[in-house]
Amino acid sequence: MALTDPTDPKNAPLDAGPITDYGVRHVAIIMDGNGRWAKNKGWPRLAGHRRGAERIKEITRVAPDYGVTHLTVYAFSTENWKRSTEEVLGLMGIFSRYIEKEADALSSLGVRMRFIGSRGRLDGRLSKLMTSIEERTQHNSRLTMTVAINYGGRHELMRAGAQLAKDYAAGLISEEDLLSEAALADRLDTAGLPDPDLVIRTSGETRTSNFLAWQAAYAEYEFTETLWPDFTPARLEEILAGFGNRDRRFGGVKL
C-alpha cells in the first residue's frame, strides 16, 4: 500500500496554512491573451478561453499555499459584449461549465466564491448557478475567490453612486455619510472585500481595461508578457516573491 507523503501539498490538511507566505493577501488578475495564444497555434479563440479556464483552476488551488487569502479574476468586461456572438456565447458556456464542474471541489477546498459585475444581461441559468455557488460556499474562509463577469469599474461606480443618492433621498444616510469613502465602498460590488495589494495583467498589455477602478487605487501592478493560457503556479510564485521587495508608501514618507 502506498504511504501518504505528508510533504506533498496535495495532502496538507485544509487548515494547514500557507507553505510560503509572501505577504500578499489579495491578488487580482486581468487574465488576458487567450485569443492570441489560440491564434499562435492556429486554433479558434474559444480554444484559448477553454485553456484559460483550466489555468484558473490551478491558480485557485495553489494561491492559499503562498499566503493569498483573496483572489479576484477578470473574466468578462462590460466592453466584451462587442465581440462576436459566437465568442460571447462560447465564453458564457465556459463560465457555466466551470461553475458546474468546480462547485464540489471548491466547496471542499474551503473556497468562498463571489461574483462581481452586473447580472441583468446574463443568461438566467448562468445567473442562477452563480447565486447557488455563492450560497453554497458562503461559510468557507480559506480563500475568497471573486470572479468579475460583466464587470466594469465605471459601471460599478455609477451603480454605487446611484444607490448612495437613493439611500440619501430615503433618509437612510446622513449628509456626512454621503461624502464618506466608506459609504461608497459599501455600495460597490466588492463590499466587504479588502482592496487588492497586487494586480497582475498577463499578455504584455499595460492598461487596466476598467478593472477595479476604485479598489486598485493603491495596488501594485505587475505586467507580464506571459499569455494567460501559459500562466503557471510557478509564474505566480515568482511574481509574489518579487512583491516583497516593493516599497509601498500609500502617499506617506518612509524614514
Ligand code: IPE
Ligand atoms: C482574455 O483574453 C479573456 C477575455 C477578455 C474574455 P482575450 O480574449 O482578450 O485574448 P486576446 O487579448 O485577444 O489575446
Ligand code: IPE
Ligand atoms: C480585459 O481584457 C478584460 C478581461 C481580461 C476579461 P480585454 O482583452 O477585453 O481588454 P482590452 O480590449 O485589450 O483593453
Ligand code: MG
Ligand atoms: Mg485581450
